[in-house]
Amino acid sequence: MGKIINENIIQIKDLSATVKLNNGDTLVTVNNANMELKRGYSYAVTGKSGSGKTSLISIIGLLNRSYKGEYCYNGTSVSSLTDRQLSMLRANNIGFVFQNYSLIKHLRVWENIELPLLYAKKFLDKRQRKEMIQSLLKSVGLEEKENDYPSKLSGGEQQRVAIARALATSPEVILCDEPTGALDKKTGQQIIELLFQLVHERDIMLLFVTHDSDVANICNIIYEMDEGRIQCVKYDP
Numbered sequence: 001m002g003k004i005i006n007e008n009i010i011q012i013k014d015l016s017a018t019v020k021l022n023n024g025d026t027l028v029t030v031n032n033a034n035m036e037l038k039r040g041y042s043y044a045v046t047g048k049s050g051s052g053k054t055s056l057i058s059i060i061g062l063l064n065r066s067y068k069g070e071y072c073y074n075g076t077s078v079s080s081l082t083d084r085q086l087s088m089l090r091a092n093n094i095g096f097v098f099q100n101y102s103l104i105k106h107l108r109v110w111e112n113i114e115l116p117l118l119y120a121k122k123f124l125d126k127r128q129r130k131e132m133i134q135s136l137l138k139s140v141g142l143e144e145k146e147n148d149y150p151s152k153l154s155g156g157e158q159q160r161v162a163i164a165r166a167l168a169t170s171p172e173v174i175l176c177d178e179p180t181g182a183l184d185k186k187t188g189q190q191i192i193e194l195l196f197q198l199v200h201e202r203d204i205m206l207l208f209v210t211h212d213s214d215v216a217n218i219c220n221i222i223y224e225m226d227e228g229r230i231q232c233v234k235y236d237p
């Protein structure tokens with residue numbers, strides 16, 4: 001029997017976005033999207049290349065606020081927030097995991113994980129931050145690597161660091177853009193298992209942009225995008 005769904009974190013209503021092309025034309029990247037994203041659930045957004053997935057996830061992730069329509073985060077309309085309020089909302093509540101890991105090369109593993117804690121202004125002192133980082137490294141199985149630079153790590157290990165970094169501020173949302181795209185099949189599966197395990201433990205909402213049908217099929221809810229339009233193709237809460 002499914003869970004009773006009642007806790008929206010993100011609600012999107014009639015949301016559309018466009019980009020201006022070099023030739024002066026306007027391209028619709030997201031066309032009248034409606035979504036409700038809830039705590040404790042996993043979502044996949046699939047679709048052909050160019051269908052609008054990255055455009056949509058950048059709006060959901062509060063990285064882009066140029067859109068028409070409504071976006072409510074925990075009941076607050078995002079359009080009512082100042083840029084600073086929006087940045088703080090993002091820093092404190094949303095973790096990102098990208099295909100290319102996006103680690104900072106000249107910072108050690110522990111410093112990469114510390115960065116979001118500094119941005120989010122969680123007011124942890126140095127000792128508390130250290131404890132938090134060590135506990136995150138333990139949860140992704142990289143206790144021994146805290147002083148290494150990213151270039152010394154394998155792709156799978158770098159993605160584990162990126163996951164630890166995404167979880168550092170205890171976010172309620174994790175957004176993943178092709179998180180296994182640069183990894184071999186087995187390592188990719190381990191990363192997905194780890195993400196699901198950590199997210200389950202924390203009751204987080206998890207959203208994947210993915211071409212990988214195996215990843216999409218594990219998710220409770222699958223949306224498919226086609227030329228900016230989004231449609232729910234699996235709903236299994």
Ligand SMILES: Nc1ncnc2c1ncn2[C@@H]1O[C@H](COP(=O)(O)OP(=O)(O)OP(=O)(O)O)[C@@H](O)[C@H]1O
Nearest residue numbers: 019020021027029048049050051052053054055056
């Ligand atoms: N800044 C931009 N300038 C011009 N065109 C853009 C821009 N951003 C997105 N587009 C176009 O908008 C459409 C949607 O792009 P988007 O990156 O969201 O698709 P996607 O589904 O994520 O693709 P992929 O799977 O290849 O990453 C594409 O046709 C893309 O070329």
